[in-house]
Amino acid sequence: MTMPLDAHDDVPDEVLLVLFANGDGAAARVLTLRLTPRVVAHAYRLLGNRAEAEDVAQEAMLRLWKQARDWRPGEAKVTTWLYRVVANLCIDRQRRARGGSVALDAIPEPADGRATVDQAMQERARAEALQAALNDLPERQRQAVVLRHIEGLANPEIAGIMEITIEAVESLTSRGKRALSAALAGRQEELGYVDER
């Protein structure tokens, strides 16, 4: 039996996954709409290439569908599981294509149409600069920084995703931020940052 689409809006991912496994078509649609944008965004931030990020997102979601029937509630959050799968898929791709160029032209268009054109251009330039600097980080540092400072996850959850200790997460984010700071130091003024201290 399939529930109406809007009836699923407040239902947790884990419950939707159980409904999906039982053949609920609306659960499939809600999970697709809810999770795919997050998955593709995370893959993009790890890869710096939108086309590859989409391939990774589709593969990660396919793995989720296949995992649904064997999902063990309470063991891991669906998003935590997906972040881990995405990271592994991205690392596999990067290792296969070591030395591949970064497609900066694939930087996405602004999602927020309310910003003025100038602000939007400046924000885009900052996002591009950060993405370019992220792409130069070692992959584990990049993953930790993205999860902590862009996805906004707490260190214990990141530790679970990366299967390392919280101290190791802190070390990776700290080193990653130092490297980013050094890489972007010369671009603060160009990108509209004004030091008022």
Next chain:
Amino acid sequence: MSMSGKQRTDDGLDGFFEAARGYAPAHSPDLLARVLADAEATQQAGPGTEPAGVPATRDGFVAHLYRLLGGWPAMAGLATAALTGIWIGTALPEGLIGTAEAAYLVDITPEMAFDLAGGDF
């Protein structure tokens, strides 16, 4: 959101992270359709379907017998024993068999005893 007019953080990265969060990738229009098609295909495949790449379980009498005998280690032993028997039965050197042994072979392999005796029986 501009950082102008705000005090910078120690590492000056907050504005960059904020900008990155505001630029969620605009995925291609057909991505959601592809993901949903995968979801529906997985649902329609049903609980008895193995994921792609995983071979189906063996079935039938031969497979049952195969498992009953202990799988490939037991089958390898049986095959070795059978081949050894064939070799003994067909390639045992005649020079190594004396009269007494030939007489003994009458009991266990009448055909070989017939050959060793010149085939005049």
